[in-house]
Every structure is written in structure tokens, then in C-alpha cells.
């Protein structure tokens with residue numbers, strides 16, 4: 001006979017008392033995730049490269065009555081990531097949740113793709129995600145729990161004529177890194193999952209938005225017929241950060257209006 005733990009069920013989406021780090025937290029999706037986590041009770045450390053934009057994001061977290069802390073960090077630099085983790089440990093004594101949101105997109109026809117741009121995309125999207133997970137993962141291993149959420153993309157699942165050779169490859173790498181870490185770290189009670197959104201209108205996708213032909217190609221591929229909105233991202237983010245997803249690891253959740261279903 002099954003017995004429900006009423007307390008657990010009632011608090012399945014409660015993030016009260018949790019400490020989260022969000023890389024790329026001052027970007028469009030990063031800021032949305034920070035606000036979502038704060039609304040469900042978490043204190044949030046916002047990281048990125050520019051202090052001024054981080055401070056703006058902190059104000060939005062504090063608006064929801066939670067603690068927000070801005071710590072600059074370039075995720076491609078291991079020393080920066082180590083320093084970030086030390087500062088968070090010193091201030092909060094633990095790290096419950098990590099979101100790796102820092103990322104860039106560059107689009108060129110594959111045959112003309114400048115190798116410097118290819119390397120930059122891989123460096124930020126793959127190396128940056130790996131370094132963030134590596135150093136936060138150490139803390140989570142030592143404390144015996146943690147929730148890591150990487151941000152992938154539908155472009156890691158299927159190709160697209162829009163010039164995504166580097167971006168698509170980088171997000172496919174994020175997907176497999178997610179599964180790899182999930183299998184390695186399950187024994188430490190760390191879950192590692194990816195959220196793979198379709199298009200949101202943010203500075204990262206501005207180029208697509210401004211190109212009517214490309215915009216139509218994108219929207220035609222989404223059965224629900226629209227781009228994602230911030231609230232779509234918050235639902236998935238809170239789910240993976242909260243106890244509701246405790247037995248779920250190594251998964252890639254497509255927030256895509258059915259795009260990858262067809």
C-alpha cells in the first residue's frame with residue numbers, strides 16, 4: 001500500500017531556504033529564471049561578466065522579497081568560476097541549485113563559418129557549462145545534494161537551415177554533458193537535467209526576429225504556432241529546481257510548443 005508524504009507533496013515546488021546560482025543571470029532568459037526562483041522562495045546569486053547589469057537583475061530578485069547577490073564571473077575562465085563558488089560558499093555555506101544559462105549564438109553558412117566564431121560559441125556554451133558544473137558539482141558532492149539545470153536548445157536535437165553549425169553542435173554537447181554528469185553524480189544525490197527551449201524573443205534571437213523569412217520558418221515549425229514566453233521557462237525551471245523532480249535526472253525537457261514532436 002502506498003502512503004503519500006503529505007508534507008513533501010504540499011511543498012513539492014517550494015524553494016524556500018534554497019540557494020541558487022544562475023550563470024548568464026542578467027541575460028533575458030537568465031533574469032526570467034532568477035525571478036521565477038525568487039518567486040518560489042530561493043535566494044539567488046546572479047553571475048555574468050558585467051556588474052552593472054547584474055545589479056539590475058538583483059533588484060528584480062529583491063522585489064520578490066528574496067536575497068539577491070551579484071558576483072561577476074566569466075564562465076570560460078576556470079579561476080573566475082572557482083572564485084565565484086568560494087564566495088557563494090563563504091556567504092551561504094551551500095549551493096542547492098545551479099542554472100547554466102550563459103551562452104551565445106552565432107550564425108553563418110557552414111561553408112563560410114569563421115573558425116574563431118565557431119571556437120567562441122563552443123568555448124562559452126560547452127566549456128563554460130562544463131566549468132560551472134565541475135566546480136559547483138564539487139560543493140554539491142560534499143554536501144550530499146544538488147540540482148543542476150543546464151540550458152540547451154531545440155537546436156541540439158535537430159538541424160535547421162539558418163546557419164547553426166556551431167550553436168547546434170554546442171547544444172548537442174550540452175545535452176550529452178547533462179546525461180554524463182547525471183550518471184556520474186546520481187550517487188551523490190545530485191540531479192542534472194537540461195531545459196531545451198525553442199525560440200524566445202531575446203537579444204540572442206534578435207537576428208532571427210528581424211529577418212521576416214527566417215522568423216516564418218521558425219514559427220511554421222512550432223505546432224503551437226507561437227514563440228515561447230518567459231512564463232514557459234519559469235514552469236520548467238522551478239520544476240527541475242524543486243523536490244517535484246527528485247527522481248528525474250539526465251533528462252532533456254523541450255519547452256518548444258511541440259516543435260521536436262513532429
Ligand SMILES: NC(=O)c1ccc[n+]([C@@H]2O[C@H](COP(=O)([O-])OP(=O)(O)OC[C@H]3O[C@@H](n4cnc5c(N)ncnc54)[C@H](O)[C@@H]3O)[C@@H](O)[C@H]2O)c1
Pocket residue numbers: 023024025026027028029030047048049073074075076100101102103104105124128151152153154196197198199200201202203204205
Ligand atoms: N532566446 C532563445 O530563443 C533561446 C532558445 C534556446 C536556448 N537559449 C539559450 O538560453 C540561454 C540564454 O539565452 P538568452 O536568449 O537569454 O540570451 P542573452 O544574450 O540575453 O543572455 C545570455 C547571457 O549570457 C552571458 N554570457 C555570455 N558569455 C558569457 C561568459 N563567457 N561568461 C558569463 N556570462 C556570459 C551574456 O552576458 C548574457 O547575459 C543561452 O544559453 C541560449 O543558448 C535561448
